[in-house]
Amino acid sequence: MKTTIKMALAAVALCFATFSQAEVASSSEHGFQIQLEQSFEGSAQQGYRHFINNVSEWWLDDHTWFGDAANLSIEATAGGCFCEINGDLQAMHMQVAYVDPRKTLRLVGGLGPLQSLGMNGTMTISFSDNKVSLNYIVGGYPTTDFTKLAPIVDGVLAQQLASFSQTL
Template sequence: MQSGIRRLGWHMASAIVLLLPQTVSSKVSSADATGFTIESTASVPVSPHEAYAAFVDVARWWDPVHTWSGNAANLSIDARAGGCFCETLPDGGSVQHMQVVYAAPGEQLRLVGGLGPLQEQSVAGSMTWTFAPAEGGCTIGLTYRVAGRIEGEGGAESWAAPVDFVLGSQLERLSKLLSGH
């Protein structure tokens, strides 16, 4: 009986851990008609090098809803200067989502470009991912700065919250992968 109760206790503890809020925060730190900045962080229980390695294996954690092909397995990041955050499409097609301009394995990766529908706008984007040691693992930081002319009502400011939601969701998925959830 005691071992059954103990087992039940472990199962309940495991369920509670799964229900605890993730340590991910995301916010629009600035936005106006000509641009916006998104800042997000996540605490994960792995080393910066492990987090970086999982990050560049983007097909394992990126939400397929936010791909052109509908399949995250078609995504890749060539984590070196000049490398591509790319996606293969049917019939030999491809997409360059962003280009790597700075790569320091286990520390930082910077990419430039406009994600998704921002590609067809007159904008420049810079996305920096950082991986810093922290108690119990590491902190992943994400900053995405977009500036330029975006057509439509509200300009760039109207895009800030949706982009924040998508990137925050992606960081949440990476965090869950690294946390074993």
């Protein structure tokens, strides 16, 4: 019995270890900031390449406009698109604003429903060996309570980074 409990606790600990360390760094009626870190197996260059070239493998279908992450791509050039294209159905999730290959990618825009709420953000994704860090600062006209949105966005992005690390 004690062995079973220990094994169950170890399994739970292992499951939680795969999720990113997340933090709503700040939030107010005008916006919020989310900071996430996620470990992965590999170099900064491998992480960066996987993030860019294999977004359809790690982005979760539930967090796409049209239900299939296979339709996603990231064009890693200034002005490039983090887009989802399914025939005539098209959505720009974010626009690429800054690229430092193998190290940093910065995207601007409002992900998912943030876009329709008139919210805009800057997301900086930085890679180092065995770690990816994400910083997302979002603001806009307060038509909704940003303090309630922040934990939801934090949870979604934490899921995405956990999925990223599991597919590398």
